[in-house]
Amino acid sequence: MGSITPDFRFGNLVGSIIQLVLVILAIVTVLILPMIFFALFFVPLPVVNGQVLTPYLFFSMVVDPSRTLPIVKFLMHTALFKAAIFPGFLFASLIAAATIFIERKLLAKMQLRVGPLYAGKVEGIFQLLADGLKLISKEIIVPSGADKPIFWLAPVMFVSTSAAVVSLIPVAYGWVVADLDVGLIAAFALLGFFPLIALLYSWASNSKYPFLGGLRALHQMIAFEIPFFLSALPVVILSGSLNLTEIARSQNIFWNIFVMPINAFVFYISSLAELERIPFDLPEAESEIVAGWLTETSGMIFGLIQLGSYLKLYALSALFVILFLGGWYGPQIFPHELIPGASSSNISLLKIIALDGLYNAVTVNSIFWFTIKTFGIILLMLITRGVNPRIRIDILLHTGWYKLIVLTFINLFVVLTLIYGGILGPGGIILPK
């Protein structure tokens, strides 16, 4: 029996909003402000320009126009900002959200339909938000006999490992969360965790279909790890270092893809297999094993795994860009100063609007080109999803263990020939600056 919805009254809406605001203010005053004071009592405050940054100094600096920008610049270079906002978690999450939106609309356009349309005024922009709210509000069903600690921890481990891979990616020179000297090997080592997590989670689900899916995930991801780092080997030989920033900087004359196109192709196929995307989405093959190792995920666990999966997509596309597509190099299209002549003038408001010490044309240019190239590779991965069916496990393993490794060796010999011929690499004719 359907019920008739009550009429909407604007007064009721305003009343409930005011009530919500008052409740929030009450909670903040009674609980949160004392906690802040308590924490400030124990936390040592940072030192800026020779003075301890107390809240009073902070507010006065913010209000004084000539001192705002150095504060912002200082905050932007702290480790917390880099890890959480840019180029870390928030930046990657925004790219992941944009990827999800573009994926749905691109696939819909290819399939001659509309995709999400009604959430948000313009062609369903807020669909992801609606989906996220829905997932948060769902009940998480734990199967009987499931291994509860691993069942709850595995999605969290998935997201954190993906975030760890994201933290190794340099977006511009100097903008990387973790600048390791062995960055490339660290990326591969982190990628080696994913089959383990998939297997643990599928075993903990205590059900047959996840079990089959977990075994398939294990076979698939392990089979494609070897072509993955074999295809990155000539890059390391050419640039002479494992540091991702150095690899990107060594491509300022020509991009690596012109020397090793086969390796780029192999890297692309291997990253599709690592990401479990169509045509390699056997572990989640819907028509054979319901949803593979993700069968028992529900609610926010599913949301976390999707988030981790798209973060990994961003990380591997960015890795492709850094290794083969020249990182962040591109023609300089951003002007040197936002408002010409602002840095030498005396009007402080003009300096703030022109983002005086903050705006670095080279960095902004790098970020722009990096994002464009990453989205280009993501677009390629999405279009591949639209035109291909799923592959079978024995064909997949045959491809991974035989064909791709042979292809990488071909390109390795080509690059070694070029290096010994004295054309490329350290001591060659074409030198990076």
Next chain:
Amino acid sequence: MNTASGFIKALESGTKHLFIKRFTLRYPEQKLKFDGDGYQFDPKRGVGIAGLRGRHILFHDKCTGCQLCAIACEGIAEAIGMVKIDEHWKQNKKSIMPQIDYGKCVFCGLCVDACPFYALYMTNDYELSSFTKSSLIYTPSQLAVKPRYDGDVEIKIDSKGANHG
């Protein structure tokens, strides 16, 4: 290189479709147009007249209460029942007319085929949903109301593909 050309052709076919118009009908902002007034039946010639089989329309000045529509529906869906009404018509001595339960009707139109007096037709109106089951039972006076339906979107096939309106 049969494999490579197969992949490239598939990619090309897929990307070609990114530039074709989308085919979806955006209901309820767009509604389909129908030719004609709905399914009708001519008992003299014994054939029907093509049209959409939607809600029925009952002409009170023609219905004689012969129950043939209810008898036809008895074996199919049992959706038509005869009820007594307040009106007095010359041709309807018993003053009974059909009432149709749209919770049970399968819209097959065999009741329209059974009526020999041109009294029961079907119309273009298909938006019959309601919040309660009891409001799906349409009384004879509700069935006499002419529907107002104004859809105007058709499938158009042009050089860029087919789309709705």
Next chain:
Amino acid sequence: MSNLEEKIDEAKKLSMQIVKDTEDDRLMTLSVGPQHPGSGHFRFVIKLDGDYIVNVDPDPGYVHRGHEKMCEYRNYFQNLPQLERPALHDSSNILYSYCLAVEDLVGIHVPRRGQFIRAIASELDRLVYTQYWLAIYGIFLGHSTMFMWPAGDRELIIDLFERFSGHRVTHCFSIPGGVRNDFPYNFKEKCLTQVNYFEKRLKEYEHIFYNNPLFRQRTEGVGILPKEDAIKLGVTGSVLRASGVPYDIRKVEPYDIYDEIDFKVQHMKTCDSFARSYIPYLDMVESCHIIRQLLDKMPESGDVRVKLQGNMKGPPGESFKRVESGRGALGYHIVSDGASRPYRVKISTPSFRNLIALSYLLVGSKLGDMPSIYWSLNYWPIEADR
């Protein structure tokens, strides 16, 4: 001992071995049940040895609604809406066979224009059903584009159905005696435009699906049903034609006006899953040619129906008629004893007859081949269970 009997003996030995093995916990029992995205309203229990399927036990019956029994309580016209429900998308064909059987029983002859209209509806329904089948085949193999394109192009044909019959699916249009109403006045041009455009769209499927190397790798050489076994097992429809037997009821026992229409019976000799998935596509192209010929040859005007009384009494006797539906040979056997309700109606559906090939083909194949074999057998669970 022929090949088939040897195989049956081997299967019997294997099943004894399986009972022993499952007691040893070596095999895994997997229930691909009705609540599975890859099975429809149907369950089959498979026993897996690693990645290989060792035993299959199909379990139909989830959608048994007793259509044959219900026919005994309704007269010949009231049977129509409930008889078209087993094959929702293909309803013109499942009613076509019933109408032919009833007309044979009563002994009437349908006027010529009515026969043409019935044949056009039947061919259009064949297009609609095969598109739906292709869409599900795409999604079983993980190809979401191949799910949306046939589903979208099917709308072109369903729009035509809405124009002349009043419904999108389950038209209840062919009745004993002819058809219920004539075409609307501008139907022929619309039909030709949309069918021509539909045929152009069909060519795209070759690029993205049938010539896609990944699809070919998954279906070529998979689930081979040799010609002799296909004939012995009694499969029908596109499964039979994919094993090299050019058997189409429209050519073997032509009904209505199919003896005046010129078309090819498509068959392939490779007997594998790819052939079984390619033949319905070729049949669709043939159907487009047939529709154009029918529209050309149709008489401009004329009766479309012989008026029969609503509660007519069928003369005592029996009749059996077969029709080539979207899946294969669909036959009706009607026995009447003189009352206004049939005494017994037996529906012989192609899906139920093709079911036996499932257990034959799945044994020994990999788990990854299960969707491509299962769905290529053109099994529609609702029709098989009636």
